[in-house]
Amino acid sequence: MTGMDTALSIKGLTKRFGGLTAVDNIDIQFPKGILNAVIGPNGAGKTTLFNLVTGMVPATSGRVMFEGNDLIGRAPHEIVSRGLSRTLQIKSVFGGMSVMDNIRIAVFAHEGISSPFRPARGYRAANDRVEHILEDTGLDRLASSSAGALSYGDVALLEIALALANKPRLLLLDEPICGMSPSETERTVERIVRLAETTDIILIEHDMEVVFAIADLITVMAQGQLLMQGTPNEVAGDSGVQEVYLGTPEDME
């Protein structure tokens, strides 16, 4: 692997929780410049994979190469500052702050601004970026609302906004549209597609309609292992994939 044409390259990655092997010695290449999706039944190890990549869970063994560096063994905040952001399956933001301040602190964190003396509201360049992100994500209508009082769909949107504040070069989205209304889903999916033009994205999603409509390459996981990787058409026609999702014909009878 040259590493130039892959957004993320995973080699021999394993995670054991006691006797359970959640991620079992997998090798995956996620190509650059396309929208990647990861699917698989519950318990396939998708979220654990994201947790390993972002340093939130220590790996048992293996390597995760991002822009030529191994991410394994690094703290989450270090990985984020290298340009890899993620959203969480269980959405959460800074509930005690306004939506605008949520984004402001994320912009500060990205820019490394941590002065104890200057008023936080006085950074013009940061303010401009906050405004821009608010408009870009459609959260400007809620800018001064408390983030703790948002609907679940808006929290999910704010999570994406926080990730974008980091100007990520690779964005991992863990079920980004879960809990959204149909109209919110439509708008968010549009945004993700637009985002994918400039940012590499790897998406975990259970909504198959969405995945097959927008993903360029689908990675299928089952029981902690890589089952296959292919275009939506290849995956839809694969008997192995049908088997893990629907069971074998014998099971069904």
Add this chain to the structure above:
Amino acid sequence: MTAQRLKWLGVAAVAAGLGLAPVLLKFFGGLFWINVIAEILIWSLLAASVNLLLGYVGLLSFGQALYFGFGMYGVAIGISQFGLGLWPAFFLGIAAATAMAAVAGAIAVRLTWHYFAIITVVFSLIFYFVAMSAKSITGGDDGLSFSAPPLWKAAGWLLTDRTVQYYFIYLVCAACFTGMAFLIASPLGMRFNAVRDNEQRASLIGINVYYTRWIAFVISGLLAGVGGALFALFGRYASASYMFYHVSGEAVVWAIVGGIGSLLGPLVGTALLILFRELVSGLWENYLIAVGAFVILVVMFAPRGIVGIFSDLVEGRDRRKADARAALRNLAEAE
């Protein structure tokens, strides 16, 4: 916006009132009270150090008296052993407290919740016993007495003049609270809040949670140290008994009653409970029962403390307006 302005008006009123206190008390002939107010101001710094950790970073420390004690001993040892002047001794006390907080914090902030609370108690107990047994340096149980050097020799400013002493304490405390106001409104203050609200999310936007907590712990130790240094100069005395975790616990109570997460909450709580003690303890020796009942009521019905009740009143109107506006906009969008 109006809520913010009203709050700052309140802060300014408190500052002005305290600044005029000696003049007013002299006028009414009750200058005795000036020392009570000075003591309240000093202890409010210890409560403020609890507040910085609990209210802004979400860490409950039961060991802030340790840094208060280091501030005291820094001053007392600086003056009585090294023969330092008032200001060098004052800064020695603050430096000693801050350095101790830097060391203890590096270990303590690896933990959170009750583990953090326990380790802060452990640190303060260790040094309490060290100070108790190192009699030759600390005076142990008896403490260290000294006579305070002049504040400013040329101007003839001495701490023995109660008014001079009061203004010295008042200005130092005002500087501390001003610094804290700037800190809270700064990007670093926002980092503190982010770590308090959601540690995991904070690390996922690139914040080093451990380092952020450590910085807060050191600043909080500095605040307690300033309080201790002032208290040593105020009493011309330092004693290990002020490092006991009982003292830390009292500061936690002051901060909670006054209102954690607000700038002046600790000052209000400290003032209220010290005044209560001054007025009632002479008449009723079990007055702490009343204090306990009061604390329980506050925790149950006003978790943001006394200052929290006022800010809820002031902010409520603004927030209702903003929420209504947002709801309308949402409706319009859904149409």
